[in-house]
Amino acid sequence: MKCQQCERPATFHITELEGGKHSELHLCEEHARQYLTQGEAEQGPASELAGALAQQMAVSQAAEGLKKLDSRACPVCGITFFDFRNQGRLGCPNDYVFFEKELEPLIANIHGETVHKGKHPKRGAGGTQQRTELIRMRRDMKEAIGQEDYERAKELRDEIKRVEEQQS
Amino acid sequence: MTVELNDLTHTIGEWLRASGPQADIVMSTRIRLARNLADFPFVTKASEQDRADIERLLREKLLHIKATSDEFMYVNVGDLDKIDRQFLVERQLISREHAEAKGARGVVIDPREQVSLMINEEDHLRIQCMHSGLDVRGAWEQINRIDDLISEQVTYAFHPRLGYLTACPTNVGTGARVSVLLHLPALVITKQIEKVFRSLQKISLAVRGLYGEGSQAMGDFYQISNQQTLGRSELELIEQVGDVVPALIHYEREARDFLIKESQQMLHDQVSRAYGILRTAQTISSEETMLLLSKVRMGVNLGLIDDLSLLKLNELFIRTQPAHLQKLTGSELTTADRNIERARFLRRYLNNEGNGGLN
Ligand SMILES: [Zn+2]
Ligand SMILES: [Zn+2]
Numbered sequence: 001m002k003c004q005q006c007e008r009p010a011t012f013h014i015t016e017l018e019g020g021k022h023s024e025l026h027l028c029e030e031h032a033r034q035y036l037t038q039g040e041a042e043q044g045p046a047s048e049l050a051g052a053l054a055q056q057m058a059v060s061q062a063a064e065g066l067k068k069l070d071s072r073a074c075p076v077c078g079i080t081f082f083d084f085r086n087q088g089r090l091g092c093p094n095d096y097v098f099f100e101k102e103l104e105p106l107i108a109n110i111h112g113e114t115v116h117k118g119k120h121p122k123r124g125a126g127g128t129q130q131r132t133e134l135i136r137m138r139r140d141m142k143e144a145i146g147q148e149d150y151e152r153a154k155e156l157r158d159e160i161k162r163v164e165e166q167q168s
Numbered sequence: 169m170t171v172e173l174n175d176l177t178h179t180i181g182e183w184l185r186a187s188g189p190q191a192d193i194v195m196s197t198r199i200r201l202a203r204n205l206a207d208f209p210f211v212t213k214a215s216e217q218d219r220a221d222i223e224r225l226l227r228e229k230l231l232h233i234k235a236t237s238d239e240f241m242y243v244n245v246g247d248l249d250k251i252d253r254q255f256l257v258e259r260q261l262i263s264r265e266h267a268e269a270k271g272a273r274g275v276v277i278d279p280r281e282q283v284s285l286m287i288n289e290e291d292h293l294r295i296q297c298m299h300s301g302l303d304v305r306g307a308w309e310q311i312n313r314i315d316d317l318i319s320e321q322v323t324y325a326f327h328p329r330l331g332y333l334t335a336c337p338t339n340v341g342t343g344a345r346v347s348v349l350l351h352l353p354a355l356v357i358t359k360q361i362e363k364v365f366r367s368l369q370k371i372s373l374a375v376r377g378l379y380g381e382g383s384q385a386m387g388d389f390y391q392i393s394n395q396q397t398l399g400r401s402e403l404e405l406i407e408q409v410g411d412v413v414p415a416l417i418h419y420e421r422e423a424r425d426f427l428i429k430e431s432q433q434m435l436h437d438q439v440s441r442a443y444g445i446l447r448t449a450q451t452i453s454s455e456e457t458m459l460l461l462s463k464v465r466m467g468v469n470l471g472l473i474d475d476l477s478l479l480k481l482n483e484l485f486i487r488t489q490p491a492h493l494q495k496l497t498g499s500e501l502t503t504a505d506r507n508i509e510r511a512r513f514l515r516r517y518l519n520n521e522g523n524g525g526l527n
Contacts, residue, residue, distance in 0.1 A: 088336060096327055096333050106337060113341075115329055117401045118402045121323070123322070135208060164207075
């Protein structure tokens with residue numbers, strides 16, 4: 001077998017399994033070295049993830065359904081599903097709840113599992129509702145300021161303060 | 169702050185200390201945990217104000233944690249110039265992404281450089297712990313303790329079923345990435361490295377080369393890490409990575425024995441030539457330096473070179489990096505000038521003309 005990048009024989013056969021995408025590469029030593037030094041495992045490859053996701057969506061959704069799904073936006077941070085598909089990054093903790101149905105198969109695909117078995121934080125992270133509420137209020141406040149609705153912004157600021165004090 | 173950062177130019181850092189178990193083959197063990205605050209959007213969706221709030225909040229809490237006997241120091245990464253940011257990347261204290269990001273961000277470091285806490289990387293907090301040699305247990309115990317201490321101070325975004333919530337679903341669950349950096353020159357020479365990759369991929373571990381300048385190779389160094397973060401406990405993850413390393417060490421040692429037996433002369437010649445170039449070159453790139461140092465390192469480990477210690481060699485790996493060179497000379501250098509400076513430094517260091525003009 002020849003190297004995919006040049007005329008030399010392929011001595012390296014690399015299987016990549018990343019972001020749920022499976023690919024085979026056949027490379028000569030030099031190109032294998034080049035390839036393997038391209039990216040670090042550390043950087044979760046956003047583009048590949050987005051690619052895998054797009055593929056998965058295309059299979060499971062009709063174009064019409066996908067369009068509708070893409071326009072759904074998290075009420076807390078405002079990220080749309082389209083944004084997430086493009087960037088491979090979520091906007092806030094609430095997205096895991098809001099896009100649960102869409103994320104579930106993706107997560108299962110990446111990790112082969114869907115239930116956390118590891119440690120739990122010391123401080124109870126219960127009251128997710130109240131916590132995402134804070135994120136939403138901060139966003140609303142920014143919007144209110146943007147619309148020069150300072151009355152509303154002030155209300156929100158006081159409310160944020162109250163919730164924060166309650167929590168600490 | 170900058171004074172403290174400059175102090176690091178004279179130290180070697182944990183991952184090159186060459187002191188841990190199996191340090192001739194295993195450079196370092198690193199674990200990182202991705203964490204986010206429950207009350208803020210993830211970094212991608214955070215406003216400038218949010219980022220500043222996250223940075224301030226985490227900085228205050230983190231600096232008060234008594235996790236090591238030494239005081240943590242804080243470096244405001246947003247305030248640093250390009251060379252200083254690159255310097256931290258070369259020391260593996262921050263990631264390339266963190267160096268190149270925008271907005272409020274920083275890193276909390278312990279003076280031994282075992283612990284680094286990145287604020288506003290891809291996630292609000294990236295806790296990293298680095299130990300010399302093969303020490304997944306030790307690194308885990310340390311990072312687990314730090315994570316516990318932090319989680320008493322702040323509320324992490326956590327989902328009862330999905331675990332720690334992260335900006336990218338590839339990190340959700342434990343948020344834990346366990347990596348071991350290995351030096352495998354004999355497996356490369358005997359062309360068995362491919363077999364190793366294949367077997368590792370079968371058990372879904374990722375293998376990557378290590379970086380030199382830009383995207384260039386850093387000779388024969390490979391990093392192995394877990395890909396899965398959900399559905400296995402942290403201990404299972406560190407075992408998954410830790411268990412495979414002794415086998416790799418074994419293969420590398422076998423390959424070294426084989427080379428010594430079958431082609432000692434060729435090997436000795438290669439190593440000596442590499443050593444010779446490093447001692448005499450007038451200009452040398454970062455990439456070539458890495459490749460030659462890798463050969464020399466193997467030579468030291470096989471007893472073919474006896475006037476150089478592993479520690480000294482490791483020191484050369486870090487001090488010949490672009491930002492390190494520029495910090496030592498105290499000026500910004502073009503690539504061509506860096507190559508000349510690097511060669512000069514290597515000649516002086518390896519020919520016992522002092523230690524390259526340092527200290
Ligand atoms: Zn090729
Ligand atoms: Zn959201």
